[in-house]
Amino acid sequence: MAELHVGLGKNSYTILIENGLRHRLPEEIKKIYSGKKIAIITDHNVNAHYGSQLEVGLQAAGYETLVVALPPGEQTKDFQMLPLIYEQLLDFQLNRSELIIALGGGVIGDLAGFAAASFLRGVPFIQIPTSLLAQVDSSIGGKVGVDLARGKNLVGAFNQPKKVFIDPEMLNTLSDHFFRDGLGEVIKYGCIKDAAFFSFLQTLHTREEMMAHIEKILYTCCDIKRRVVEEDEKDTGERMLLNFGHTIAHALETYTNYAKYSHGEAVAIGMVAITRLSEKKGFTKLGTAAAIEAMAKQVGLPTELHMEEIDLDSLLAIMTLDKKNLDDHLKVILLKEIGNSYVQDETIAFFDDLENM
Incomplete structure (x- = not known):
């Protein structure tokens, strides 16, 4: 135990x-x-x-x-x-x-x-x-x-x-679909706090391999979240890091009326999309988005936002209601590289380039 x-x-x-x-x-x-x-x-x-x-x-x-x-x-x-x-x-x-x-x-x-x-x-x-x-x-x-x-x-x-x-x-x-769904959050923990854990996940390709190491996976994720929550129980600073990929993910879930993507799928799409944006703006080490995308695809999670099917203005309007939108500034969670995350103040204009992703 x-x-x-x-x-x-x-x-x-x-x-x-x-x-x-x-x-x-x-x-x-x-x-x-x-x-x-x-x-x-x-x-x-x-x-x-x-x-x-x-x-x-x-x-x-x-x-x-x-x-x-x-x-x-x-x-x-x-x-x-x-x-x-x-x-x-x-x-x-x-x-x-x-x-x-x-x-x-x-x-x-x-x-x-x-x-x-x-x-x-x-x-x-x-x-x-x-x-x-x-x-x-x-x-x-x-x-x-x-x-x-x-x-x-x-x-x-x-x-x-x-x-x-x-x-x-x-x-x-659990069905395979909802097992994969949870892996979106598992990958997130490696992205924001633990590059070695991310590298370990890259060695696992099947559900059977994941389950063979499931206690280590659960313990590592729970321990990361425990430490972050102890530092910032009410989500005013450090805890915001746990929302990496979630600003886009929550908006996407709402936009599609929770019918097209499960939460973990939306998180995978959100992590890749925001990291592509931050690489383009020079905030993130080149190749980081590709590594997240490859990891997500390895476990069967979607990674593309498909902006041709989405009205950007409507998606951005949903994002403005995000709980991390404070005083007209959105707290955006970005990576410097895998395992190294931070919070940055941005306006909603940060996401204008989604249309070109």
């Missing part, structure tokens, strides 16, 4: 990474929660694989349980979904001293975490991430929220979980 401590004062918590951990979850939850009721928020796909096992185990441990199973997909992470969740929590009579579990991928983690932050002004919650993207990224750091029609993650909060339980074996039930 690998264990990481996220040191945030009174908001500190532990990340546990262990194959087969799902079989011991009731025992582990007993160590941190002595109340009566637990609400499990999940989606239909994850519920079919793991919901019953978790619910039966928790009931055997003496807890009363509620399972809120929602449709899968980014469309579920919608502000209008919250009242439906609140109604079920009210019917269950969950109180502020009890517990919510987020069982699922990034969508469920964000949605359940925000429901926990806002219901009764705050109910404790834990993360049990079941997708690669959630295990390496979104379950850690306390960013929770929902989407609005005009953009992604525009309503949210910082709400740190009480614990994160990661069982790498849960990835065995």
